[in-house]
Amino acid sequence: MNAERLISISNLDFQYGKDLVLTNINLDIHEGDYIGIVGPNGSGKSTLVKLILGILKPSGGCIELFGKDIKDFNDWERIGYVRQKATSFNPGFPATVEEVVGANLYSGRSTPKPGTKKARERVNEVLSIVNMEKFGKRLIGNLSGGQQQRVFIARALINSPQILFLDEPTVGIDADSQRDFYQLLEIFNQEMRITIVMVSHDIGVITQKVGRIVCMGDGKLLCHPNSSRSEISSMLKKVYGNTMDLLIHDH
Numbered sequence: 001m002n003a004e005r006l007i008s009i010s011n012l013d014f015q016y017g018k019d020l021v022l023t024n025i026n027l028d029i030h031e032g033d034y035i036g037i038v039g040p041n042g043s044g045k046s047t048l049v050k051l052i053l054g055i056l057k058p059s060g061g062c063i064e065l066f067g068k069d070i071k072d073f074n075d076w077e078r079i080g081y082v083r084q085k086a087t088s089f090n091p092g093f094p095a096t097v098e099e100v101v102g103a104n105l106y107s108g109r110s111t112p113k114p115g116t117k118k119a120r121e122r123v124n125e126v127l128s129i130v131n132m133e134k135f136g137k138r139l140i141g142n143l144s145g146g147q148q149q150r151v152f153i154a155r156a157l158i159n160s161p162q163i164l165f166l167d168e169p170t171v172g173i174d175a176d177s178q179r180d181f182y183q184l185l186e187i188f189n190q191e192m193r194i195t196i197v198m199v200s201h202d203i204g205v206i207t208q209k210v211g212r213i214v215c216m217g218d219g220k221l222l223c224h225p226n227s228s229r230s231e232i233s234s235m236l237k238k239v240y241g242n243t244m245d246l247l248i249h250d251h
């Protein structure tokens, strides 16, 4: 079966000012994929995600989303995003869980209008997917890191996206919450058929959980979704040093 290609990136370059940050990135993401993007700090992972989400504009090359050039793409509700450090609110931040989730409701044809009963029902629905339906009236800053994370996942799910991007979602989350989190992602991917792209530092866990690994170093893609386990292993060793022996679990 040939899965539909949701995202296609070719010869992508990006620079902040004069600094070339990404060079000649080529990557396809297909429906049903569960991809982990790993690589050292500063290797361009977040930049790549922001380019795909249209937050940054490419300096060269092209990005296609759902078969359309990104310049002509309007269906942003099909793409969910949990940004890096989404879970660092201070206790006084004046927004409730319901407000944080509801504020992301896209006002399109197929989604309920913000403020309506349907919209409130949808907020409760996504909160219950992440087991946070009892926390709707709480201030976001009063929740634990793991709970905030689930709220931000609910926020990203509210428009029923086909693909979900998560940027370093396990930073600052305790071990139990991380286990629940990976279980949740597995349900999204396997049962809800949501395509997942996750940026992570957590190489040991990532190599066990995701279907395919993309490894970045120095603004380049060092291994591609179709690289073999042993190619990935040796590339990770090159990038991170030999401590990787302890972290990579071969299947």
Ligand SMILES: Nc1ncnc2c1ncn2[C@@H]1O[C@H](COP(=O)(O)OP(=O)(O)O)[C@@H](O)[C@H]1O
Pocket: 016, 021, 039, 040, 041, 042, 043, 044, 045, 046, 047, 048
């Ligand atoms: N807003 C910015 N302005 C200038 N340089 C930036 C900006 N954001 C990131 N960079 C630089 O771009 C490179 C890639 O950053 P980033 O994509 O955040 O890496 P990663 O997510 O892999 O840690 C780094 O060298 C970083 O310092």
Ligand SMILES: [Mg+2]
Pocket: 045, 046, 047, 084, 167, 168
């Ligand atoms: Mg980053």
